[in-house]
Amino acid sequence: MSDADESTTRAAGGAPARPPALVVPRSIYDAMAAHCVRDAPLEACGLLVGHPPRALSIHPLRNELASATRYNADPRDILDAVRAMRPLGREIVAIYHSHPSSRAFPSRVDLAENHYGEIPRIIVSLLENPPETRVWRLDPASYVELIWRIDDAPA
Ligand SMILES: [Zn+2]
Numbered sequence: 001m002s003d004a005d006e007s008t009t010r011a012a013g014g015a016p017a018r019p020p021a022l023v024v025p026r027s028i029y030d031a032m033a034a035h036c037v038r039d040a041p042l043e044a045c046g047l048l049v050g051h052p053p054r055a056l057s058i059h060p061l062r063n064e065l066a067s068a069t070r071y072n073a074d075p076r077d078i079l080d081a082v083r084a085m086r087p088l089g090r091e092i093v094a095i096y097h098s099h100p101s102s103r104a105f106p107s108r109v110d111l112a113e114n115h116y117g118e119i120p121r122i123i124v125s126l127l128e129n130p131p132e133t134r135v136w137r138l139d140p141a142s143y144v145e146l147i148w149r150i151d152d153a154p155a
Pocket of ligand 1: 097098099106107110123
């Protein structure tokens, strides 16, 4: 994917190569993108779960705000996802949400309502087809783009 290649190149910037913060199998990436497209024009959100940095499963969550510009994951859906991953020894490796009509950069609301610490945030922009996907670490007043990649090997 050109998105991943671009961020790798840009984030490296001549510095020594670093391991990716997130590795997403192709099948999970495709399911995430399909969820975002399905819920448009509303924002979609969900969890990728696995063993960091590798995602092993996807858990779409309902956006209880049913909004085109912001999201809040349904707490019951989060609970279900956590219950499913614990017996498998898995953890949340990324949180995704879509931007149906803006680019894949964090919004002011994304920064202000960042309750999940350093877990990588995936933003899927539906402005283009195929979607533009970028991964970020969000802090209250800033954000850093993370290196990630899609893995075409079977999940
Ligand atoms: Zn956002």
